[in-house]
Amino acid sequence: MRTGRMGSRWWALGALSFAELLVMIDNTIVNVALPTLARDLDAGISGLQWIVDAYTLVFAGLLLTGGYLGDRFGHRRMLLTGVIGFMAVSVLAASSQSLGQLIASRGGLGLFAALVFPATLAIITTIFADAKERAMAVGIWAAVSGIAVAIGPVTGGWLLEHFSWTSVFWVNVPFGLAALAVILAVVPGTRPLAVPRFDAVGVSLSVAGLGLLTYTLIEAPHVGWGETRTVLGIVAALAILAVFVVTQLRIAHPILDVRLFANRHFATAAGMISVAFFALFGFIFLITQFFQAVKGYGPLAAGVRTLPFAIVMAVLSPVAMALSHRFGARYLAVTGAFLMSGGFALVELSSRTSGYWELIVWAMLLMAAGLAFISGPCTQLIMDALRPEQAGAGSAVNDTTREIGGTLGVAVLGSILTSAYVAGIGDRLSGSGLPREVVATAEQSVMAGVEVAGRVPAAMSDTVRAAVQEVFMDGLHNAVWAAVAITAAAGVAAVFLLRGTVAGRHVPFETHPPQAPQGTGVARARGDVSQIEREVPAGTA
Known part of the structure; x- marks a missing residue:
């Protein structure tokens, strides 16, 4: 690989981060559009979940394939292919006329995102040979990932304030062209490897x-x-x-060497990232509906209210990497899990009348701090556990844990909310005198319930709206309790499972003895597990 001038790798990092931003924003940019999509495409809660999860599910499922193809044909080549395909499918998504077409298009976007995302981290870990610089670069990459997810609703909200819902897909075209230009200008090519059968x-x-x-x-x-x-x-x-x-x-x-997970530190770090993004994606799916259905904010106002999450992530991510280098990733990851759990616990105190500045923003800030403390340090733990020829493997595993966690976060927390809402709203409205077909409409989603409240006779409107919002809050609280328990359990587990991580230790890849690639993508992670264990010493803290 040609790295060029001393500073060129930092320009390359900027270009790779921009490409990462492009595909990660799409995880959540549609969230503030969900109420609009529910109305325009006649989608219930499960349909809305599929609009979100079709992207993350295909993204997660094909990341391993993306790592393999990057190894075989060159990561830069796959990066460019992914960006071009992402733009093309964005046009199809913007042209969707039905719920099924949109869900299928979101799946197509996930397919090309799976080519882009693993290539970014694999190239970063290759062009940064110095261990300290690599740790900083990985920290920036991890911060961009979290920030992108958090600013997605803001970007979507601004677009919806000025254009139709199709704009959240059209915007990928100019952004994609910009990404292509900077990648071609500053990102060096990678040499394809000899790889085994797919x-x-x-x-x-x-x-x-x-x-x-x-x-x-x-x-x-x-x-x-x-x-x-x-x-x-x-x-x-x-x-x-x-x-x-x-x-x-x-x-x-x-395609995935599960023997890698015999390395306790590797497995725990991957699990912590999965839990963190489970909580993040699930929370954003829930809170954007809370802002619009319960608080009555428009798309832009709802999106802007998620902005503190991105700001805290941006500020604390480099701080987290510095603290990890000084004190060790174990302490950061444990602290991060309990901060996220505490943030979710604050949401349990909320009601439909709770003010944003009184409660909700503080819960979000705790979650953002927790995510920053987990994401970068745990990503570094994963990459430090692997040899240099396993860069594609480590990046694909790291990326896959994020997307699988996010997919399950929307599915699990969304389904807990849905179970409580469907059962509760039916009970609350069954004796109200409303026709059964009207009650059935309200059961489809909280936004459908709000629409029903706006259409019923004025004497009943406030009563129906209050019932819809209160039942939604019951479902929100049920879902959030699950997030509290899962993030707290992850923190307790990390206390024991990350014993032996060494403060300030970032294993330099160049010190490992050269070895021939043993596979590709995540397949190359096969290697000698006993050697991986020696690279990240076990023992007591």
């Missing part, structure tokens, strides 16, 4: 297992959690994922 079976099993699990969780509130279809769907999904793990252990060149 693990198509592994990719198929992973996508099928995750897809079935996500589908079952999203549809369960409407089908019934105890119904045969739901139970069999969960069991079948887990069985497929179990078969995936077994096949990955048995074949010579797996």
